[in-house]
Amino acid sequence: MALFYVNGLPIGWISIMLAILASMGGFIFGYDTGQISDILLMPDFLVRFATCQTPGDASSCSFSTVREGLIVSLLSIGTLVGALFGAPTADFLGRRYAMTVECVVFMIGVIIQITAFHSWVQFAIGRLVSGLGVGSLSAAVPMYQAETAPPQIRGTLTATYQLFITFGILVAYCISIGARSIDGSGSWRTVVGIGLLWPLILGIGILFMPESPRWLTAHGRFPEARRAIAATRGIPESEADDHFFVHRELEEMKSAIEFESKVKAGWLDCFKPERMQLYRTLLGMTLQMFQQLTGANYFFYYGATVFTAVGIQDSFVTQIILGAVNFGCTFGGMYVMERFGRRFPLIIGGVWQSVWLFVFAAAGTAKDPKEHKNIGELMIVSACLFILGYAMTWAPGVWILIGETFPTRTRARQAALSTASNWLWNFLLAFFTPFITRAIDYRYGFVFAACNLAGAVIVYFFLYESSDLSLESVDMMYCDPTCKPWTSRTWAPAGFSSRQDLVEQARAAEMHKPLEAGAGEETRYEKAGGPPDAAAKAA
The missing domain is CATH 1.20.1250.20 (MFS general substrate transporter like domains)
Known part of the structure; x- marks a missing residue:
């Protein structure tokens, strides 16, 4: 039985449960x-794995830069x-x-x-x-x-x-x-x-x-795919073979898989300039790089060490405050990215994060936070406000964009390259941060502040607004020579009066309702450059 309905379409409780359970991978x-930030400060861990001047005395133990x-x-x-x-x-x-x-x-x-x-x-x-x-x-x-x-x-x-x-x-x-x-x-x-x-x-x-119905369909296991679709829709298994929604979604999967099998591309296709492939590959990798260069993991990996250094007596409590701000504001981030699109939140987020990192670095550089309690407290507040902006913009936004920016035939490979860029910069920052902080101390924050501003500039000049568009429409937008990133918020394919018109027509088509303004779905797509099948092939 359906748990609730969205736009008149049933949603089963299984779909909610599988999303939450699978998200344990993120957990x-x-x-x-x-865990590692706090473990590095635990006395027994220091005695066992650090270098100690007095054996057994944790206060005399410290990690070398390379080891840490x-x-x-x-x-x-x-x-x-x-x-x-x-x-x-x-x-x-x-x-x-x-x-x-x-x-x-x-x-x-x-x-x-x-x-x-x-x-x-x-x-x-x-x-x-x-x-x-x-x-x-x-x-x-x-x-x-x-x-x-x-x-x-x-x-x-x-x-x-x-x-x-x-x-x-x-x-x-x-x-x-x-x-x-x-x-x-x-x-x-x-x-x-x-x-x-x-x-x-x-x-x-x-x-x-249930297994992924798309994977089951790709392997010809259609009865199992029907049952999987029915489960996520809250449709009884006994009705899976004949239900309209199940039949429609299975046929769409079959068509998509057949299309992808004809246009399957290799790794080199990700770097071809045709249809903005190279542009989008580099854009995805750059956005993932700048997500790391925001400086968020500086606090997550080394937060306890940082706050101990600024004179906070209980850095563990400070870490919990940062973690709570990060977790709570991510709920807001899910709303912000849906309500305000992709470009605007990332630009504002980059500027906001830069401001508070500048305050953090300037305060720590101007006076010794160990000797001036107010300076240490200002640095904690700055870090929390930085995390607030990050959790509501760059943290969820970049991952959403990775799923929206690339065309079907190369999406998996371009997403893999972008994600690899994220992990590469994650490693570089985690490894080199101890070296850098020992050399320039809190001035490291100025580096991250500059990177946040650079990220905001790159978003303005290179990222197209993909909210409210189907994946096929996003591909059309990137390939439209008349569309520029800073004008992409109002872009719509030929034959549609506005982006809102496009969104409404897509929703109507999804619900199989008659289209308004006296135009049928076929007419709309003919104005945009061909019937639905042709548009899909062009994408």
Whole structure:
């Protein structure tokens, strides 16, 4: 039975459950990201893996720049490799089984970490192995969500992946503050070991969810695909073979898969200038790069260390405040990106983030925050306001754009290249941040402030507004020589009076209602350059 209706179309509770359960993949990444900042400060971890002037005295222990950078950043190397292999693995095993296997890989990495006694190399290798699982999940989870969720709520359900990343970070902070009082290695082993629970939930629970109907259709398993579609629509399984919605969506999948099989492209096609392919590949990779260069992970990876340095007595509590701001504001980000489009929030977000990073860096540079309590408090407030802007704009916005910007025939490869760019810069920042901060201290914030401004400028001059458009229309917009990024908000294909007219016609066609203004769907598409099939082929 349908849970509720959107635009008159049924939505089943299974579609909500599978999106939430699959988003545990994002939670796993967030938890693994959030835990390391606090673990680096735990006394037993320092005694075991850092260099100590007095054996057994944590206050005399510290990590070398290289060692600290490798412990933090090797996770990102694993995610980089895993992201490139995630899509082929999901194609070969199926979306659900791939996620289960990737959860096992992550758990192996966790076991390697908690069985380390005095070898920091073993702990770092464990993070590398866990990264392989996380990176593969980062490719498989959004793919599964997008292919399984009903189109009417696909954007919102796919955005739960980013939401769960922030939730995972917050939970890691909360568990760390509770575990720090445990004697001996139980402090950090508890935080790391609890990480085994999340992949168990995802790896086992996902097997009780329906497989991606698109993957089933691509492998000729049509009866199973019908049942999967019916489940997400809240339609009884007994009606799956004859129900109108199930039949229509299955036929659309068959047509799309047949079309894609004829236009399947290789990696080199991502870098061809025709149809703005190279432009969009570089744009996607650049946006992912600047998402890292916002400086958000500077606080997530090294936040506890930073706030200890500014004289905050309990940096663990400060981390929780940052995590809560990040998590709570992500809900607002989901609304902002739907309400105000893509370009405007990213531009405003870049400027906002730059301002507060400038305040953070200027305050820390002007006076020693350890000696001036007000300066330290100002830096904490600046960091929170920075995270507020990031969580509402660049954090969800870039991931949404990766799913909207590329054409069908090269979408998977261009998305993989863009995601790989994200993980590469994630590694570079995680590894080199200790070196940079030791050299320029809080002036590092000025670097991130400049990068945020540069990101806003790039969005203005190069990113096209893709909100409210179908993926086919987005492709047409990028290929229209008369359309410029700064005018793209009002762009609509030939034959439509405005973008709003295009949106209304698309909704009407989706609901199979008569079109207004005396024009049929065929007439509209003929004005735009041909019938629906021809338009699809042109895209």
